[in-house]
Amino acid sequence: MNKTVFAGVLLALPLSLAAAPQSMNVPLPPPSPATPMATPASTALPSAFAQLDAQQQRQRRADYAAWRALPEGERERIRQAAARFNAMPADQQQRLRLQFREQDQAFRDGWRLGPQLGLEFPKLHGLFGFVPAEQREAALAVLRQLSPAQLAQLTLVAQRTPPQERDAVRAAFLGVPAAERDAWLKRQAGQ
Known part of the structure; x- marks a missing residue:
């Protein structure tokens, strides 16, 4: 399978x-x-x-x-x-x-986000596994807007971000306007 x-x-x-x-x-x-x-x-x-x-x-x-x-x-x-x-x-x-x-349990809960995000959630968990309650809806809305290529880039960013920088990187990502998101992700992923 x-x-x-x-x-x-x-x-x-x-x-x-x-x-x-x-x-x-x-x-x-x-x-x-x-x-x-x-x-x-x-x-x-x-x-x-x-x-x-x-x-x-x-x-x-x-x-x-x-x-x-x-x-x-x-x-x-x-x-x-x-x-x-x-x-x-x-x-x-x-x-x-x-x-x-x-x-x-974190892996199982990630599947509640749907097939696209659920598949990538183990890789995104570092950045998005512990989102403060006031950021959850906005974070989820942004994640759902990502193309598969952008999602792949974000998984690289998440995996490369040290724990002490996760909150800042997540806040920066969520603050990027949609029109600039692709360029931001490419820069952060080193592509």
């Missing part, structure tokens, strides 16, 4: 429930006293979700939020990977699930 297909299948694993979001019901908070009472059937938790422990419910919600944050093109790639995964024999699916679970 080539690296791209394997990567797509790995991405499909944690997001497999999100591939069919209509089956994922996130419970709503209980109605406030000022709100008229709903029928019991409309407020009941889906039985499968209700049987999960709190950590599993948080994980499902996080997976769903990650799915919703992906651009439609990335979601389609995941749907295709999920279809390929579902077409595999059960023993091969189980082997891939085990391989994925054995990976470092």
Whole structure:
């Protein structure tokens, strides 16, 4: 199996429930006293979700939020990977699930960013693994705008940046206007 297909299948694993979001019901908070009472059937938790422990419910919600944050093109790639995964024999699916679970949590979380960023996330982790909360949305928006060539250059920058310089390099990268980003990346990557 080539690296791209394997990567797509790995991405499909944690997001497999999100591939069919209509089956994922996130419970709503209980109605406030000022709100008229709903029928019991409309407020009941889906039985499968209700049987999960709190950590599993948080994980499902996080997976769903990650799915919703992906651009439609990335979601389609995941749907295709999920279809390929579902077409595999059960023993091969189980082997891939085990391989994925054995990976470092940071690696697994990187796949929530979608196929393109998820594939490169282990190399980008140094610069983007610990982004301050106030920079996360902006950083993710910029990363999603990068072409595959720019992403490859950024992985070189990330791998060559010493830990003590990561915050400054990330801030400089995020501050570069889109029109100048390509030249900045080439300079930083030494190309």
